[in-house]
Amino acid sequence: MKVPQIEFPKHKFSISRLVYGMWRLHEDKEGTSPERIIKKIETCLSLGIDTFDHADIYGNFENEKLFGHALAKLPSLKSKIKIITKTGIQVPGSKFPTKHYNTSKEHIRYSVERSLRKLQVEKLDVVLIHRPDPLMNPYELADIFENLITEGKVNHFGVSNFTPSQFQMLQSVYRKPLFTNQVEFHPFHTEPLFNGTFDQMLEHKIHPMIWSPTGGGKIFTPKSEREVATVSKLKEIAKGYGCAVDQILYSWFLNHPAGLVPILGTNDPERIQSAAECFFCPITRLEWFSILEAARGKEVA
Numbered sequence: 061m062k063v064p065q066i067e068f069p070k071h072k073f074s075i076s077r078l079v080y081g082m083w084r085l086h087e088d089k090e091g092t093s094p095e096r097i098i099k100k101i102e103t104c105l106s107l108g109i110d111t112f113d114h115a116d117i118y119g120n121f122e123n124e125k126l127f128g129h130a131l132a133k134l135p136s137l138k139s140k141i142k143i144i145t146k147t148g149i150q151v152p153g154s155k156f157p158t159k160h161y162n163t164s165k166e167h168i169r170y171s172v173e174r175s176l177r178k179l180q181v182e183k184l185d186v187v188l189i190h191r192p193d194p195l196m197n198p199y200e201l202a203d204i205f206e207n208l209i210t211e212g213k214v215n216h217f218g219v220s221n222f223t224p225s226q227f228q229m230l231q232s233v234y235r236k237p238l239f240t241n242q243v244e245f246h247p248f249h250t251e252p253l254f255n256g257t258f259d260q261m262l263e264h265k266i267h268p269m270i271w272s273p274t275g276g277g278k279i280f281t282p283k284s285e286r287e288v289a290t291v292s293k294l295k296e297i298a299k300g301y302g303c304a305v306d307q308i309l310y311s312w313f314l315n316h317p318a319g320l321v322p323i324l325g326t327n328d329p330e331r332i333q334s335a336a337e338c339f340f341c342p343i344t345r346l347e348w349f350s351i352l353e354a355a356r357g358k359e360v361a
């Protein structure tokens with residue numbers, strides 16, 4: 061069984077139900093040669109994972125370029141993959157002394173055109189505003205979204221790390237449907253279940269993408285009492301099904317009716333394969349709540 065696609069009916073577009081993330085690309089112990097990156101892309105494609113999550117800033121602005129070099133080596137990959145990238149964060153360095161956000165129309169255009177060049181593709185499938193910018197002018201942003209779509213540079217725009225009210229404010233101005241709100245979600249960060257984030261995605265009939273699904277690897281190296289209890293619960297359930305801990309964790313995400321799309325962060329092809337097999341490990345409603353209870357350290361009210 062391959063990783064299925066998940067439909068975004070309002071956008072007449074689909075992405076793979078698991079997405080592969082590029083944040084840690086430059087940390088791969090096996091290196092960042094085009095051959096190594098192609099190996100990971102091909103592993104993903106063989107499993108049905110065809111969607112890749114970037115940001116302009118990943119790897120100190122290098123990871124889009126590394127990925128682009130790999131695509132240039134094997135251009136036939138370009139028609140098989142979907143690319144999501146993000147924009148809007150300005151990291152401090154030689155250009156700026158202060159970390160800040162920039163969602164001005166000039167910066168969004170500059171950044172989108174730079175991502176196209178670095179990734180060596182003609183079009184970006186989805187571009188997300190990486191963080192809510194307190195100085196964001198939604199009217200200006202909606203205009204530049206429309207222009208970049210009309211120019212054929214981007215297919216869809218969305219957001220990341222927005223509160224429900226920030227999402228609603230931008231959506232009320234932008235006349236096309238925002239694609240997603242990409243947010244942090246894992247057993248040690250369950251707020252999106254309770255703060256309206258996932259409710260809003262259900263209401264809008266779109267799917268949240270979730271980042272750091274393993275808590276940045278914490279699931280595999282639990283430290284606090286609650287982390288240890290959560291991992292014990294995952295292990296207990298995994299044992300019962302003859303599955304691995306990561307598979308039960310990904311299965312936990314798949315149960316939510318909003319259609320959560322986990323973004324895998326591992327650099328290890330075997331771990332990508334293991335994650336992709338989560339579809340063989342369905343868990344029950346009772347098990348779902350027992351993981352939530354262990355993770356929060358308390359039963360639901």
Ligand SMILES: NC(=O)c1ccc[n+]([C@@H]2O[C@H](COP(=O)([O-])OP(=O)(O)OC[C@H]3O[C@@H](n4cnc5c(N)ncnc54)[C@H](OP(=O)(O)O)[C@@H]3O)[C@@H](O)[C@H]2O)c1
Pocket residue numbers: 080081082083084113114190220221242243270271272273274275276277278280306323324325326327328331334
């Ligand atoms: N929108 C945002 O603001 C935002 C923020 C952060 C991340 N993201 C996106 O989310 C993606 C995923 O985030 P993440 O990298 O934090 O994901 P993650 O899976 O939570 O963390 C990845 C870390 O966990 C380890 N790991 C993963 N699976 C493992 C396994 N089966 N066994 C042992 N260790 C394992 C990895 O090590 P190995 O590589 O050694 O397996 C790596 O160090 C990023 O690439 C990025 O695309 C978005």
